Amino acid sequence: MYGKSVKINHWLIPVSWLYGLGVEIRNKLFDWGILPAEEFDIPVISVGNLAVGGTGKTPHIEYLIELLGHKYHIAVLSRGYKRKSRGFILADDKSTAREIGDEPYQIKRKYPNITVAVDANRRRGIKQLKKQIPDIDVILLDDAFQHRYVTPLSSIVLTDYNRALHLDKLLPAGRLRESRHELSRANMVIVTKCPIDMKPIEYNIISRWLHLFPYQNLYFSTLSYGHLQAVFPDTAIGEISLKDISRKDGLMVVTGIANPAPMLQYISHFHDLREKLLYPDHHNFTSNDLNDITTRFSALKGEKKYIITTEKDAARLRSVPFDDAIKKALYFLPIHVRFMQHTGTSFDEKISDIIYKNRRSKQVKK
Known part of the structure; x- marks a missing residue:
């Protein structure tokens, strides 16, 4: 409705x-x-x-x-909400979510060949883009x-x-x-x-x-929604779908977005969701959050265990020092319009x- x-x-x-x-x-x-x-x-x-x-x-x-x-030749110019930097920054392959914000980081990581920049002052940002990259x-x-x-x-x-x-x-x-x-x-x-x-x-x-x-x-x-993708691809087993996860497996969801309801509803078609950690939008994960996620994950019961998050949250979770067991289990659910x-x-x-x-x-x- x-x-x-x-x-x-x-x-x-x-x-x-x-x-x-x-x-x-x-x-x-x-x-x-x-x-x-x-x-x-x-x-x-x-x-x-x-x-x-x-x-x-x-x-x-x-x-x-x-x-x-x-x-x-496209450029994306964002404010870079909740970034820990100021002014105009042109993203590159070494940029972090803390430096440019989680959404610009996600876009740059997903589309490395396009130009991504952040500046709260959009006029200044556009002028800098035109000056530094004239062929946009x-x-x-x-x-x-x-x-x-x-x-x-x-x-x-x-x-x-x-x-x-x-x-x-x-x-x-x-x-x-x-x-x-x-x-x-x-x-x-x-x-x-x-x-x-x-x-x-x-x-x-x-x-x-x-x-x-x-x-x-x-x-x-x-x-x-697409197939699940590993947040840490060097550690995980690769791309899987929700259908590949048995109802006997342990499953929890971790999000820090404004409205996780559509994603939770989608996942619930495949699994009975009992473990959820829902943080505020653009949440910066702390050591206390690391402990909470680790504790909840350890308590999960099942033949295999998985953690599902959003693509935007994955941008911030990559900087959290998880142990290998969680890195192997952590996947994000990509979305498409x-x-x-x-x-x-x-x-x-x-x-x-x-x-x-x-x-x-x-x-x-x-």
Whole structure:
């Protein structure tokens, strides 16, 4: 059911009014041109959301990388949330999750041939990318819908099927960073994490509730899961599937993401999950966490024992000094974006056409 997980802290609504007033004033200053927004002579695509965390930005960024990577030199520019560094950093094969953040680290590790950089100041980051790597064709801005100092060529906003915008409230009562009416700034809206068996009537209901304008394109996507992959491939036995794990084997899940529910639900189709360690989003694993994971793992019963985590958590767990028994047992479950209603082709063509026309118009002007 659409929006089923929306929970509101009603006693904080007066604080949300004050927060909303500040956000509205800031947006008006950009709308009126008092705060400057800069447009660049290179295609910039922003992927963001109105709510905090858990909408699936990283898988959708990866979808765009795979869509465009064979044609263009792509750069991904992220804030690098919770990194232990500052300023502009250009990632390389020696970069760590602590240095650039877990999501940029995941992307760089997964796609070593693309350019990945982090900078909280997106204008400065874009200028540095253009200066250091002049042949970049396209820049993907990760989590930048609220960063209005940059005017992107196209702005994609993601909203979670499980947390309906029209039922949500501004921070801190709800999880909205800004009013849902600001959705009008987006060119494309994607309702993410939709159930695979979503009924046709739901598409129409959600479309009406979002109140999009004619210039905005609406898409629906779901997440599909791949085979388990080893977090420490030099130690583990290799790629396996959940079907390969017997119900007689011991199994526990460790996550540090905003919403682990879809993953837990998927795994529960194969196994009765009894052991779960669920940490907050972007959790930095400590020595106490190491002890907790080790203790829980040791207590597992079964012919074989496994620990399953997310791909994003794997980026941080690789730096934890686990013993060989846990390294051998630790796997992550990769996720992939799949568009619904056969709209993937339409989305692909729209993005490709936007970039092609922009690059062509720049060449004509030259």
